[in-house]
Amino acid sequence: MVTSPELDRSAILRESAAAVRHLARICFKTGPPTHTGVELEWTVHDAADPARPVDATRLRMALGRHRPTTLDATSPAEPLRHGGLVTLEPGGQLEISTLPRPSVAALISATEADIAQVTDLLAAAGLILGRSGIDPHRRPRPVVETPRYRAMRGAFDRHGAAGRTMMYSTAGLQICLDAGEPGQVAHRWAAAHAVGPPLLAAFASASRHAGRRTGWASARMAAWLAIDPARTRPVWSPARAGDDPTDAWVRYVLAAPLLCLRRRDADWAAPHGVTFADWLDGALPQPPTTDDLDYHVSTLFPPVRPRGYLELRYLDAQPDRDWRIPLAVLTALFDDPGTVREAYTIAAPVAHRWSAAARHGLADPALAAAAAALLHLALTALPHLDLPASIHDEIRRGVRQRLAAAERRDQ
Numbered sequence: 001m002v003t004s005p006e007l008d009r010s011a012i013l014r015e016s017a018a019a020v021r022h023l024a025r026i027c028f029k030t031g032p033p034t035h036t037g038v039e040l041e042w043t044v045h046d047a048a049d050p051a052r053p054v055d056a057t058r059l060r061m062a063l064g065r066h067r068p069t070t071l072d073a074t075s076p077a078e079p080l081r082h083g084g085l086v087t088l089e090p091g092g093q094l095e096i097s098t099l100p101r102p103s104v105a106a107l108i109s110a111t112e113a114d115i116a117q118v119t120d121l122l123a124a125a126g127l128i129l130g131r132s133g134i135d136p137h138r139r140p141r142p143v144v145e146t147p148r149y150r151a152m153r154g155a156f157d158r159h160g161a162a163g164r165t166m167m168y169s170t171a172g173l174q175i176c177l178d179a180g181e182p183g184q185v186a187h188r189w190a191a192a193h194a195v196g197p198p199l200l201a202a203f204a205s206a207s208r209h210a211g212r213r214t215g216w217a218s219a220r221m222a223a224w225l226a227i228d229p230a231r232t233r234p235v236w237s238p239a240r241a242g243d244d245p246t247d248a249w250v251r252y253v254l255a256a257p258l259l260c261l262r263r264r265d266a267d268w269a270a271p272h273g274v275t276f277a278d279w280l281d282g283a284l285p286q287p288p289t290t291d292d293l294d295y296h297v298s299t300l301f302p303p304v305r306p307r308g309y310l311e312l313r314y315l316d317a318q319p320d321r322d323w324r325i326p327l328a329v330l331t332a333l334f335d336d337p338g339t340v341r342e343a344y345t346i347a348a349p350v351a352h353r354w355s356a357a358a359r360h361g362l363a364d365p366a367l368a369a370a371a372a373a374l375l376h377l378a379l380t381a382l383p384h385l386d387l388p389a390s391i392h393d394e395i396r397r398g399v400r401q402r403l404a405a406a407e408r409r410d411q
Helices: 016-026 056-066 104-124 147-157 162-169 185-194 196-202 219-225 245-255 276-280 290-297 320-333 337-350 354-363 365-385 389-409
Strands: 036-042 044-046 085-088 094-097 127-129 172-177 304-306 310-316
Touching: 016 245, 016 276, 016 290, 036 104, 036 320, 056 085, 056 104, 056 127, 094 104, 104 127, 104 320, 147 162, 162 219, 172 320, 185 196, 185 245, 185 304, 185 310, 185 337, 196 310, 196 320, 196 337, 196 354, 196 365, 196 389, 219 310, 219 354, 245 276, 245 290, 276 290, 320 337, 320 365, 320 389, 337 365, 354 365, 354 389, 365 389
Parallel strands: none
Antiparallel strands: 036 094, 036 172, 044 127, 085 094, 172 310, 304 310
16 A cells, blocks of 8 residues: 655644645555555354353463453564454454555465464464354454443444444454555545445355344444444445545545544543534534544544545455455456446446345345456456466356356346
8 A cells, every 4th residue: 555654643633624634635645556455354252162252361362462452551462474463353353454465466375374373373272263244153242341442332322232233243354455546546436335235245244143144144234334324334425426535535534423532531432423523613622633533534434444545344254265255356356447447337336235235145136236247357357466376266266156146146
């Protein structure tokens, strides 16, 4: 990804124009699209009894010097051997955030090595990684408690039980792509959103939760859709396809309510309904800083989030090594401007169908047809990734299997 120059994080924002300038500076870092990253989440289970709760002490002992500071403030939080960072979500879900790599082959190699290292650490403690986008065995239960997570839980509880399900039970796969050259950003931004529903349907892996079938192909995405829409709805939509991406993101950020306010004590709860725009207008005693704005952005969870690069957040966690398949599909679709345009054309008719994708997956004929066309396009573009032959062949087989599943539904 293109990185940003050093910013003054302590600058006080006394007017909305200053916040707008800051957001515009950091949301899309333009340049040749050369890097790819991946963030993988898993639920963590007892190897002998996957329904048994796994507590913070057991995770702390298993992860050793790689345990995150949210679990142990004294931890060195050392990166894994190939640079990945380990974090834990509120329900004890484990996440590896990789360093971006200049090729998909390099990214796969480094990520597989980091996953193997974590798998060995967990195995020594009798633990294994989950295989789906939501915990199929256990009900939502807090494992990691921080002031941020407590404030988040309180804010989400106003909207029902979905917030706790999301926090404590879900696991996603995030693909990170460069924003691209200035003339490409709007096309890549629109396409990243448009392909979301059909690819969510194609890779849905979260139909069973807490010992029962949920009636959703992706109960993980169902939980996200039921949380505060001001921070989880898509930024882009077909109805406003002509909006400038930066302008759309700035409006989204400023209109979102505060999730939490960082304080010295354990209570980070934010006043209900106060948006960042309200804070800029004097709703709170102290004006915000650029650091406060950046932190606020970290509490927004749309399906595609601009972080200088494009963070695609809509995929369920995949079993075993299958995370490589949607990674290859998306990087192939975004490898060439022409392929980006073709992918957008395929997906545009179903680009608004997030809920249908989460509920029905490939059982929805329109989504199945779009998914099949996208997977076929990805197969055509796959050789451009220049993967080693063994990895290319394995991923190609995986894409073909999902293509066949989509084509069977599109009859």
